[in-house]
Amino acid sequence: MNQRVIALAVAAAALAVTALAAQDLKKAPLRDRWSVQEVTALASMRLKEAGQRPADASNAYEQRAEAAALGRALFNDTRLSKNGQVACASCHAADKQFEDGRQFGQGIATGKRRTMPVMGAAHAPFLFWDGRKDSAWSQALGPLEDAAEHGGNRVRLVRLVLAQYKDPYGKVFGAVPEVGELPGDASPNGTQAERAAWAALAPATRNSVNRVFANMGKAIAAYERLVSYGESRFDRYAQATVAGDGPGQDALTGQEVRGLRLFLTKGQCVTCHNGPLLTDHAFHNTGVPPLEPANPDRGRAEGLKKLLADEFNCLGRYSDAKPEQCGELQFLSANDTAQLGAFRTPSLRNVAVRPPYMHAGQFSTLDAVVQHYAASPQAAIGHSELAQPGENHAQRQSIRLSADDIKDLAAFLGTLTGPVHQPR
Missing domain, CATH: 1.10.760.10 (Cytochrome c-like domain)
Structure with a gap:
């Protein structure tokens, strides 16, 4: 056997050992343990679960x-x-x-x-x-x-x-x-x-x-359509957890993991900030204080009226969609009182690098945002969906967070930052 063949054989053996070592490393015990339900939630929050952007039937030119x-x-x-x-x-x-x-x-x-x-x-x-x-x-x-x-x-x-x-x-x-x-x-x-x-x-x-x-x-x-979010440290952590990759969980620190647990549990953040874009794409009144108390923003209640009257909506003559492709638009009511003071749930991706926060920039830091939800104030207009302390709420419990909890949650939100992909 000549020297070149021997060298190739040694290199192949080394690669095999390295691969086995990598497999053994991934089989190392998980640093952070999660329930089956929590792992399922983490899996659904990975950016890759967003898949291809859905085609907009009302725009026949968007992919050209x-x-x-x-x-x-x-x-x-x-x-x-x-x-x-x-x-x-x-x-x-x-x-x-x-x-x-x-x-x-x-x-x-x-x-x-x-x-x-x-x-x-x-x-x-x-x-x-x-x-x-x-x-x-x-x-x-x-x-x-x-x-x-x-x-x-x-x-x-x-x-x-x-x-x-x-x-x-x-x-x-x-x-x-x-x-x-x-x-x-x-x-x-x-x-x-x-x-x-x-x-x-x-x-x-x-x-x-x-x-x-x-x-x-x-x-x-x-x-x-060509501008999109890139994966974050959270995505790497979620993938490692789903795959049983112990060392991969090092993508997040202990404090950030504590914040993630709060996000999924008593912080109740995942109620609205779920899925791969960390938003339910819905509208909620969470008692965010208006900038003008004497003239509070009516939010979705006014938005619905404008949407239904818009000549450029999905059902309008300038849309490329068939009526049956316009889904929810056909069933919306301009008189839905539950939408008073409600605003769209924003994506939390890259949220740490996008201050200030809320629809009118009412809060300058993430700590202040989390503190708002922990305080759960009553809404100035409409009815807040957040449960008040001591209230018997049908869908929620009151949010109880300590000062350390608030810091941990804010730290976790920082892990959601990734690159922004855009055409060159």
Whole structure:
């Protein structure tokens, strides 16, 4: 046997020993023991369980590369604003978790709520804190005409797209609709003069403008679909626990594991923050204090009315979906009193690097957020779902956490931070 063959045999034997050693290492006793029910919960919370983003039946263009390229250009174009200085990327900055780090969104003026990240939007059935939109493309349209965000008006926005993006628009959506000669400014949501100019347009012209406007949103949504969360230390820990990999549990410290146990048990966080994106995608009133006690935000109660009246919702004429594909939208009621003061459950992924917190940035730290739930204050408007101390609550128990518990829970929340994947 020549030396080369011997060397290869020795190398192969070494690899086999290394593999066996790795297997033995994984069979080492688990540092942290969990019940079968808890392991099942941890398995369901791994990011990989999110799977492929569900296709949006209302947007037939969202998976086309050329649509995403157009959407990326629109997402970063400051010309789509009244003052020429605000783009979608101004509030959803790629280097800031696709947020802005502010208490209130800042466009051409200051908004009244926090900016939400775009990651995970394709998984959410309703968008914005109040759920007034039911698709990523419809959501993208709102800020363009909002007086505090882009401050644009529909006709001016469409004129710019047809002038600056005619070719890429045509490659995605086909022939550009005939709009004829348009006024300088017109919109159903603008100033009194803009609304009057909009009403003066022929119905066919308004429809063509709306079609281009809707397609702008569909292109932006195609780009946002490519932005996603990456795995965190928590995901590595959960995977190790599910696989029986003892050393893999070193991904979390002892304090972080204590926080995780609280998250799953007496902290009751998992009640709403569950699944791979750590959100139930629902709306809850948890007694978050309003910034203006005399004029509290009505939240989902108002969002429902706007959603059902929205011409760009799933059932609208600019949707690509069939009515039967619009699911829950057909059964929502604008008079659901349980939605008063309720806000969308945000994903907890990367939450530690996205202060401040709640729909209007009421809390600056995670400790303060956890303390709020431990205190379980009554709601200023509507009825809080949290159980008050001593209350006989049908669904929940009162949350009792010590000062150390609060620190441990906040420490665990820090393990949910991972990279943000975005197209290059």
